[in-house]
Amino acid sequence: MLRFITVLAAIATGALSVAVSPALAPDIDQTTQLPLVIWHGLGDDFERDGLQEVADLAASANPGTHVHLIRLADTGGGDRQATFFGNVTEQIATVCQQLAAEPILSSAPAINALGFSQGGQFLRGYIERCNNPPVHNLVTFGSQHNGISEFQSCKTGDWICNGAEALLRSGQWTDFVQSHLVPAQYFRDPNELDDYLEHSNFLADINNERVLKNTDYKKRLATLNKFAMFMFDNDTIAVPKESALFAEVNITSGTVTPLQERPIYKEDWLGLKQLDGQGRLDFKSVPGQHMHLTDKILERTFKEYFGRVQNSQLRLQMESQQEPVTQPFSGSSGLLVQAQPGF
Numbered sequence: 479m480l481r482f483i484t485v486l487a488a489i490a491t492g493a494l495s496v497a498v499s500p501a502l503a504p505d506i507d508q509t510t511q512l513p514l515v516i517w518h519g520l521g522d523d524f525e526r527d528g529l530q531e532v533a534d535l536a537a538s539a540n541p542g543t544h545v546h547l548i549r550l551a552d553t554g555g556g557d558r559q560a561t562f563f564g565n566v567t568e569q570i571a572t573v574c575q576q577l578a579a580e581p582i583l584s585s586a587p588a589i590n591a592l593g594f595s596q597g598g599q600f601l602r603g604y605i606e607r608c609n610n611p612p613v614h615n616l617v618t619f620g621s622q623h624n625g626i627s628e629f630q631s632c633k634t635g636d637w638i639c640n641g642a643e644a645l646l647r648s649g650q651w652t653d654f655v656q657s658h659l660v661p662a663q664y665f666r667d668p669n670e671l672d673d674y675l676e677h678s679n680f681l682a683d684i685n686n687e688r689v690l691k692n693t694d695y696k697k698r699l700a701t702l703n704k705f706a707m708f709m710f711d712n713d714t715i716a717v718p719k720e721s722a723l724f725a726e727v728n729i730t731s732g733t734v735t736p737l738q739e740r741p742i743y744k745e746d747w748l749g750l751k752q753l754d755g756q757g758r759l760d761f762k763s764v765p766g767q768h769m770h771l772t773d774k775i776l777e778r779t780f781k782e783y784f785g786r787v788q789n790s791q792l793r794l795q796m797e798s799q800q801e802p803v804t805q806p807f808s809g810s811s812g813l814l815v816q817a818q819p820g821f
């Protein structure tokens with residue numbers, strides 16, 4: 479009945495040739511609403527009201543969106559603790575298992591991903607190391623893609639944060655700190671590059687900065703349909719703020735080297751140049767302090783990046799993902815390192 483009415487209307491407007499084209503058959507759904515995974519930032523947890531509000535906003539901006547909040551523990555307290563303490567390699571392996579085992583995510587053709595602050599570089603790690611289920615669009619807000627060169631200060635009385643700080647000061651490049659303190663694993667001061675390349679447990683690897691490059695990291699990241707990075711213009715918490723756009727900052731001279739002028743891009747260690755050349759890498763900024771997001775900005779972003787996707791576009795993306803990767807990542811048992819009480 480519906481088809482009949484459509485054709486009649488088309489005849490009436492003289493557009494018959496368009497109306498009978500098989501591509502317009504009205505009973506074939508041409509688009510899919512992909513699920514969304516969100517990885518929150520340092521000091522946050524999956525039970526926070528704020529995070530649930532973001533999830534609700536994502537579902538109202540794009541009706542039918544299934545939202546999964548990534549968690550590294552079954553309780554909010556444990557999940558928050560894991561933002562400070564743990565081996566990020568093992569945390570990402572846990573998330574790879576979590577997403578692959580979640581029934582809705584694992585049966586979707588692809589997922590969208592939203593990373594807040596450190597959750598952004600960790601989601602990039604997920605893509606580079608496993609990407610199963612595969613990510614269609616990745617959006618990161620105030621993430622430290624090029625690391626931090628200062629540690630953030632804690633609120634007084636926040637013993638988890640203070641404990642982490644004390645541990646950091648005991649030696650950021652020791653194996654102990656690199657395997658237990660989350661922010662230390664993306665600490666990167668251009669003036670300490672040798673130590674970083676030698677000891678960084680996470681960022682130096684995921685950014686393919688060492689002599690031996692992991693070609694699978696590049697292949698997997700280059701399959702993204704869109705990678706959008708947002709910087710907060712007045713961010714004084716994540717230092718330097720330009721890390722959110724993958725730029726390097728010399729904190730002594732204040733010189734900012736944009737991604738496009740850096741070897742990581744020019745020699746394309748990660749596929750970022752490839753993405754950029756295809757118009758799939760977005761550099762954005764939003765006003766205000768670190769993670770001061772308005773509903774308006776979130777809604778606009780969700781509509782732009784997490785809306786319904788043409789099935790034909792998904793098929794193309796999946797074909798490019800089917801190229802065999804040579805070295806599957808086998809870093810860990812997937813166990814989460816829990817902080818010891820009294821750390």
Ligand SMILES: *[C@@H]1O[C@H](CO)[C@@H](O)[C@H](O)[C@H]1NC(C)=O
Binds near residue numbers: 731
């Ligand atoms: C940073 O800038 C200072 C001052 O200009 C310079 O001496 C130093 O070599 C620079 N560091 C790096 C890593 O380029």
Ligand SMILES: *[C@@H]1O[C@H](CO)[C@@H](O)[C@H](O)[C@H]1NC(C)=O
Binds near residue numbers: 711765767
């Ligand atoms: C952000 O910083 C700019 C200068 O860098 C300043 O003009 C503006 O008022 C600041 N905005 C907020 C919201 O603090």
Ligand SMILES: *[C@@H]1O[C@H](CO)[C@@H](O)[C@H](O)[C@H]1NC(C)=O
Binds near residue numbers: 567653
């Ligand atoms: C972090 O965990 C991985 C996987 O278990 C392990 O290979 C690596 O050595 C650990 N990192 C450190 C600095 O201990």
